[in-house]
Amino acid sequence: MRGFRLSHAGLVLEHEGHALFIDPGSFTTEAELSAAIEAVSAESTIAGVVITHEHGDHWSAPNLAAIRAAAPGAGVFTTRATAEALQAAGIPDAVVVHEGDAAEAGGFELDFYGHRHEVLHASIPVIDNIGVRVNGSLAYGGDSLARPPFRADVLGVPIGSPWSTIGDVMDFVLANAPRRAFLTHDGMLSGPGLALFEQRVREALATTGGELLAFPRLGDAGTARLEL
Template identity: 45%
Template sequence: MRITRHEHAALRLEHDGQTLLIDPGAFTAPLDGLSDVVGVIITHEHPDHWTAVHLDRILQAAPGTPIFSTAAVAAAADHLVTTVAPGQTYAVGAFSLRFFGGEHAVIHSSLPTIENLGVLVNDTFYYPGDSYALPDDVAVDMLAAPLGAPWLKIGEAMDFVLAVAPRRCFGTHDMTLSTIGRNMHRERLRWATEQHNGEFYDLDPGMSVDA
C-alpha cells in the first residue's frame, strides 16, 4: 500500500489499483487522478479536513464513491455520507477500515467538543485525525502523527507516538507551522519514534512511502 501526503492533513492511499482518500480539506490543493477512488474518510467536521468543493470533484470523477464520517459531516454534506462510530469496521474495495477515537482534542474550554474518528487501514496504517486516540491492542506498522494545530502541544504529540510505538512514522497536519517550526516538531517526533527502534520519514506534500 502506497501512502502519499498532500497538503496539511490530506492523504492518498493506493492499493491494488484502487485509491482511498482521507481528509481533503481547505488547506489542500485540488486533487487529480481521482477515477480510481473507492472511498473517502473525513475524520471530523472542521474545514481543514473537508470541503464541499473537494467532495464534488471526487464524486464527479468517481460517482457513487462511499464517504465515511461523523454525523456532523453527514448533516452538512450534499452527498450521502455513512455515519461511523468508534469500534465499527468496514471494507471498501481493497481497503479494510477500523475506526477508533470519538472526540476531537480540546482546543479550549470555550469551544464545544466535537466528534473525531481515528482510522486503521488494512491493519497497517493508523491516522488519528485531530486526536491522540490510541488504536487499542494494535501493533501499528505506519503512523501519521500530527505536527501542529491549535490543540497541539508537541510534548503531547511525542507522548502519543511513544504510546503507539509504530515501526514507522511521518508527520502530518502541519500547515499552521512555519518551516522552522515544522522541522523542529519533526525532530521531536523522530526522537519519539526512535525510542522503540522505529523509523521517522520527512514527507513533504507530494511525497510517498510504502506501508
C-alpha cells in the same frame, strides 16, 4: 499499499487498483486536488473517502464534490455531524461510522477507532472525531491524540495543531511506540517549526526503535509515492 500526501492533513492511499482519500480539507487547493484525482485515476478507481470530523481543514464541499464527480460510487465514511454537513452541501449518502465499526472500500479494509476531538478551549464544544486503520496497517486519528486500541505499524502523528504542544506530540509517540510513523497537520508551521517538530518526533521514535517516514507530495510529474 502506497501513497502520497495532500496539504496539511490530507492523505491518498492506493492498493490493488483502488484509491482512498483521507481528510481532503480546505488547505488542499483545487489545483492540488485535481492533480491528485488525475494521478490516481490513471491507474486506480477512487473507492472511498474518510473524513475524520467536521472541521474545514479536514474536508471542504468543493473538494468532496470534485471527488464525487470523478467517482460517483465512492463511499464517504465519517461522523454523523460531518455527514449532515455533507448532505446540506449537496453531497448525500455518507456512511456514519463509530468506534469499533469496520467497512470495505474497494481494496481497502477500514477499522474505525476513537470518538472525540481534542479539546481546543473550554469555551469551544468538543466534537466527534473518528480515526481509521487501513488494511490493518496504517492508522490515522484525525484531530485526536487518543491511543489507538492496537499498536500501529504506520501511525500518523499530528504536529502543529492548535490543540497540542510539542510535549503532547512526543508523549503520543512514546505511548504508541509505532514501528513507523509519518507527520501530518503541518500546514500552519514555518520551515523551522516543522524541522523542530520533526527532530522531537525522531527523538521519541528513537527510544522505541521506530522509524519516521516521509509521505511525498505528487510533484510535477504526478508520480511520487511512498511504498508501504
